[in-house]
Amino acid sequence: MRYLFIVFALLPTFGSSAQNANSVKKFPFQVLYAENAKDKNGQVLKSLDLVSVSDVLTVSENGTLSLIHYSGFPIETSGDTIIIIVKGLQDLIVDPGQKSNLYTSSPDLGRLFIMDSKLVKKRVIPFKYDCSDCESKLKIIYPPNFNMLGLDFKDDLCFTWMPNKSKSYRVEIKTMFEEPLDTIVVTSNELRLNNQEFKILRKEENHMLAFISDLENKHHSPYVVLKKSQLNTLEFPYACNLKKATFALMAGLYIETLSKNYLVEAEKYFELATELSDKSFYKEMLANFRKRTEK
DSSP states (O other), X not given: OEEEOOOOOOOOXXXXXXXXXXXXXXXXXXXXXXXXXXXXXXXXXXXTOEEOTTOEEEEEEEEEEEXXXXXXXXXXXXXXXXXXXXXXXXXXXXXXXXXGGGOOOBOOGGGGGOOOGGGOOOOOOOOSSOOTTTTOTTOEEESOOTTSSOEEESSSEEEEEOOOSOOOEEEEEEETTOOEEEEXXXXXXXXXXXXXXXXXXXXXXXXXXXXXXXXTTTEEOOOEEEEEOOOOSSOOTTSXXXXXXXXXXXXXXXXXHHOGGGHHHHHHHHHHHHHHOOOHHHHHHHHHHHHHTTO
């Protein structure tokens, strides 16, 4: 039996107000998918259940549990019996000095279960931060930049922006003081650096700036902040190669909420989730996506 106390980097939120600012402290997690998992009262957990900070969850042997923190960070665990102490987990996630109004909304997981486009609410950006790249033709769609606070990285680095007909892009990586670290020219709408390549590029920098230019159409993106995740005891969800269905599904949901123009890209992640898991749940989520987006 394992006890799960997890430390990971505080990540931002997205979506509409599935959990408002007054409830997130009491219910910091929401269930995405559960199988053979119960709360401390023996109640079986199911999708969209809010998880109390005072709860203790048990995932039985051969069980599966996907939890989404109100910050948008996904957790997927399965296999041996696991005890998740929610209070200890929440205390480790949230910095006590963090202002409570930083997160004004949580992931709108309910959207995943909608099958009618008429029932989908229009996207509302509740953030107090300037959306510097909202209208950019080089909008980054992966990894999720939920609250416009920057892209988190771990060992490798990859990010993807909306494709167009261009076959030549320049990506400039600089320090936070805008001192050049490297300039890379790519022929597709994606930058991928493996562990060794990225280690050489960034040296000892934990925060950097990235600038993308479309060399054919003369488009330039605003800067994007790259932040090293402090995650050490839990799998980093948005590495170059997605490994778990929960992570792919959340990436797809994020892209879907950005714009109707991005639905083709979003669908790729919904499809990937069905490839990463044989659970029928993810096939249902893909079918729901196609119905509500009329694809």
